[in-house]
Amino acid sequence: MNTMLFPESVSAKRKQVIRELVKGREHATQLKFLLQNLNGGSLSAKEMAASVLRSFSVSLSVITSDSLSEEAGSGGGGEVADQNHSEDGSLVMAAAAAASSNIGPEDSSESCGKRIFVQATKDRRGSYKRRKSEQTRTIVSPTTDDDHSWRKYGQKDILNSQFPRSYFRCTRKHDQGCRANKQVQRIQENPDMYQITYIGFHTCKDTPIKAPEMVTFSNTWDSFLVNSHPDSNEHHDPIIKLECPCSGETPSDVTGNNLDHSLWSELKDFELSKPSNIIPSSSAVHMDFGVLSSHFSTDFHFEENNLLYSSS
DNA sequence: CCGATTTGACCGGG
DNA sequence: CCCGGTCAAATCGG
Numbered sequence: 001m002n003t004m005l006f007p008e009s010v011s012a013k014r015k016q017v018i019r020e021l022v023k024g025r026e027h028a029t030q031l032k033f034l035l036q037n038l039n040g041g042s043l044s045a046k047e048m049a050a051s052v053l054r055s056f057s058v059s060l061s062v063i064t065s066d067s068l069s070e071e072a073g074s075g076g077g078g079e080v081a082d083q084n085h086s087e088d089g090s091l092v093m094a095a096a097a098a099a100s101s102n103i104g105p106e107d108s109s110e111s112c113g114k115r116i117f118v119q120a121t122k123d124r125r126g127s128y129k130r131r132k133s134e135q136t137r138t139i140v141s142p143t144t145d146d147d148h149s150w151r152k153y154g155q156k157d158i159l160n161s162q163f164p165r166s167y168f169r170c171t172r173k174h175d176q177g178c179r180a181n182k183q184v185q186r187i188q189e190n191p192d193m194y195q196i197t198y199i200g201f202h203t204c205k206d207t208p209i210k211a212p213e214m215v216t217f218s219n220t221w222d223s224f225l226v227n228s229h230p231d232s233n234e235h236h237d238p239i240i241k242l243e244c245p246c247s248g249e250t251p252s253d254v255t256g257n258n259l260d261h262s263l264w265s266e267l268k269d270f271e272l273s274k275p276s277n278i279i280p281s282s283s284a285v286h287m288d289f290g291v292l293s294s295h296f297s298t299d300f301h302f303e304e305n306n307l308l309y310s311s312s
Numbered sequence: 313c314c315g316a317t318t319t320g321a322c323c324g325g326g
Numbered sequence: 327c328c329c330g331g332t333c334a335a336a337t338c339g340g
Contacts, residue, residue: 152317154332167331171316183331 028052134179134200144184144194148202162188170204178204 031049150168157164163186170178181199 151315153334155317155319156330156332159329165330169332 024052136197136199138195138197140187140193140195142193144196146196148180150182158185161185163191170202172202172204176204178202180204 028049031052035046035049149171151171151173152166152168154167155164156167165183165185168182168184170180172178179200180202183197183199185195187193187195
């Protein structure tokens with residue numbers, strides 16, 4: 001995992017860099033914001049601001065995920081768990097939190113009918129296999145909808161999160177043995193948005209896809225990238241992260257360019273190496289690429305390019 | 313009636 | 327033991 005030498009100076013410098021990046025990103029956020037409010041302001045300026053913002057975000061994600069694993073390794077860290085709340089999160093999210101309206105399927109009511117079934121019986125449930133690492137994509141979106149039908153099978157309160165996490169599996173699990181799962185959790189700093197994690201791919205045939213906006217990669221779970229603008233009515237930029245299973249251990253170095261390269265190729269490999277009973281041109285394969293390609297061609301494609309280059 | 317949701321118990325890794 | 331993920335009985339609701 002951690003191949004870096006001299007952890008101290010590196011992590012000190014890294015912290016400094018992170019601090020600067022956070023600051024820069026915030027300024028970019030504000031700039032973008034200003035440009036948005038000058039309605040009709042030059043498009044290229046907006047794009048430029050968005051592009052700068054994106055660069056900061058991506059850089060931060062790469063750097064912090066790296067430092068996270070580093071600190072985890074040394075064991076001295078302490079509150080690594082809280083990660084980067086501090087500066088960026090609070091500023092950006094504050095206003096949004098105030099406006100929180102209750103959307104969403106879960107939460108809702110609870111304290112109505114209390115049922116008392118104390119089952120003394122040892123409800124032996126057959127032992128089940130815990131899901132190993134599967135391909136995982138995490139997106140942040142204002143809606144939990146997508147074009148698949150899901151069946152909720154659980155909900156849990158998560159430590160340090162004020163919102164519960166809901167667990168879904170594909171409705172076609174038993175019909176067609178589809179292995180896709182999904183977890184949904186409201187984002188605490190911005191309750192209008194959901195963090196949605198897709199685990200595994202659909203092998204059922206169903207019509208998928210609704211386009212997410214932006215794809216980025218990460219080898220950890222840090223989610224601070226979620227920066228949205230409180231009052232702008234514009235759609236927020238959902239962010240997708242991919243995690244590659246690669247047998248648990250991250251392959252040696254975690255430098256930006258390699259990260260992109262390896263993940264891209266792994267993604268492609270993964271997509272192409274579908275179960276053999278599925279023909280490459282089938283809808284299932286098509287769909288997964290559809291997410292990526294159709295999307296780039298819409299409004300964010302320039303940012304996409306920027307993304308790819310910025311971290312290499 | 314039957315599929316979806318709710319919700320506490322169970323499971324297993326760290 | 328704790329915590330997150332899953333199971334499945336009870337319940338909901340079309």
